[in-house]
Amino acid sequence: MRTAWIGVCHLRQADGGEYRCQAAVWAHYESFRATLEAHVAPRGYTLIWLEDVLPAAHYISDHTSQHPQVGALVQAVHSGNTVELGPMQSMRPHETIQPESYLTIEDHAFAPLPDQTGIPFWDRDWIAPELKELLFGQPEDGQKLRTYLIVDATLRKNVIGTFDLDDVDVPVQCLFKGTAAEELKESAPYLIDMTLPDDAWDDGGLVPAFHKSFFAKHWGQNTGIFIRTTARMSEVWGHFRKFTLVPRAGQRTPIFVRFWDEQYMRLYFPHIANNRERVERWFMRDGFCVHALLADQDGGKTVREIVLQHTLVYTANTPSKPFEITEYDLAPFSRERERKDLWTLAEALKKGFPKDLKNYSEETILSLIEDPVHRMVGYGFRQQKHLYILAAWSLFFGQSFEHKDPSGRLSDICKSPLSEIDKMSALKARMEHLSAPKRAAS
Known part of the structure; x- marks a missing residue:
């Protein structure tokens, strides 16, 4: 079954210039390279090599800071548009090729x-x-x-x-x-x-x-x-x-x-x-x-x-x-809804923790919770009441709080196949355990 894959591709142009960009490809893993080569060849590029080729969900989970741009690439590919390239970065510093605008x-x-x-x-x-x-x-x-x-x-x-x-x-x-x-x-x-x-x-x-x-x-x-x-x-x-x-x-x-x-x-x-x-x-x-x-x-x-x-x-x-209409066409409206939901979440956190967040504006709170919330959605959390708790944890325990568990248990729960409700229950239990006072050794 074909699905969206993401990878980093290195390309060479006819004039010898070399470029690097992210590419989303709608394909089987085995046909990723061939599909990409068929797309870039008519545009004057030769594919030199690939790195970090992963299923879209896996890539987004491993590259959370890149979620917005990677998400846009993923939403752009489908059976009718099998390849979407991100902005190309020249191997010469500070030179970027912007896609043509029509x-x-x-x-x-x-x-x-x-x-x-x-x-x-x-x-x-x-x-x-x-x-x-x-x-x-x-x-x-x-x-x-x-x-x-x-x-x-x-x-x-x-x-x-x-x-x-x-x-x-x-x-x-x-x-x-x-x-x-x-x-x-x-x-x-x-x-x-x-x-x-x-x-x-x-x-x-x-x-x-x-x-x-x-x-x-x-x-x-x-x-x-x-x-x-x-x-x-x-x-x-x-x-x-x-x-x-x-x-x-x-x-x-x-x-x-x-x-x-x-x-x-x-x-x-x-x-x-x-x-x-x-x-x-x-x-x-x-x-x-x-x-x-x-x-x-x-x-x-x-x-x-x-x-x-x-x-x-x-x-x-x-x-x-x-x-x-494809997911690509619906993407800007989805992002608009996500932005509104994040703003609602930021307002709720400001109201829910008035003393702790008294020096934070809603805009600041939104900027702090945006990446963690996107990451949690990638883990399968959808209910606002759950995202509210997860966003609060990211504010008070760090934006990557699930990676701070020495045993790795929090991260394992997030990536597990459990239902959203069961995941949340397991996370709460683990967070309570980590927050509990440690007994002095006898």
Whole structure:
């Protein structure tokens, strides 16, 4: 059975440069080297030698300080992506090769509109100039860029208190079809063509009422994402609707993907920026590409812009395999949940030990327990009440407390095949024994 393995590989480039990096490979142990060689050869590298090749769980357990970066590599490999390389370190000190990025991600701050009280409504600006340029500006040469909005009807309704997308003055189309579109009408995602009419750039009277209402009431509420592309509305609709309900690798039940949610702009798209296959999947389609995605941040004070690199526009082909959600796609959301759980744990410890931790902030506590908690999760501990105790031990007895038992018993219990409850009971008993006062020799 194939699974994830981790190893350290040493590579030589055609120009003679030698590099070292971690590699995650989805393979049998016997095929680790051959799978890796087949991956690096087309990229101009020769595999010189390997070291420390271990199953992923074993590697993470033995290299706890490297958990975050190793975990990301492990989550990236599967049957459809058999090799993932970490950052390459040159054998010449201080020289590192960063993986190529296919997306440019930039956060833009802009000045809000000034107070327009006293100005007749027909003379008022409907959008801040910098924001207008980002969302509706045109290139100096080339095809006209159109602007679309994918909006969440539920979130929009939360802002204005009613569903109104069946009565607006711009083209609207639900991303669902048939019965689903009817039954989920007021909670479905919708594609809206927000391309400005001709001459509306300079004449506010030609700007649709939908635009003016959106930027007056909805901007800053995270109700959807903007799309810049040369494509027609029907093409954009056909491209994005296929991402709404996606198969999950290894499971029968598909996943409803809310890609218009702010988490995707903040977590997911930056996560896939170095993954050519995923970027092509989301941003490329036969006949057109998505030039940029944009969304409001910080309550509308900034705009996140994610732009497709032009190197892909002319060289990439639309992937032929059906898209499915894998552990790689879910990894940034898992890390976000883990981070929130760690923060909750840090707050609970601060509250639970007010005297002992009075000089520690929650941020400091989090930084101290992060590696131990990841290690304990690797040992099979999942329940928050257990992690709370284990994190407390790491604070008061040392971050590697399980390795301080002279007999090695604590470490053996952690690595044992016992159930989580039995492991915890055994750890408590051993910790009580180690903490008990020693009797004086008679």
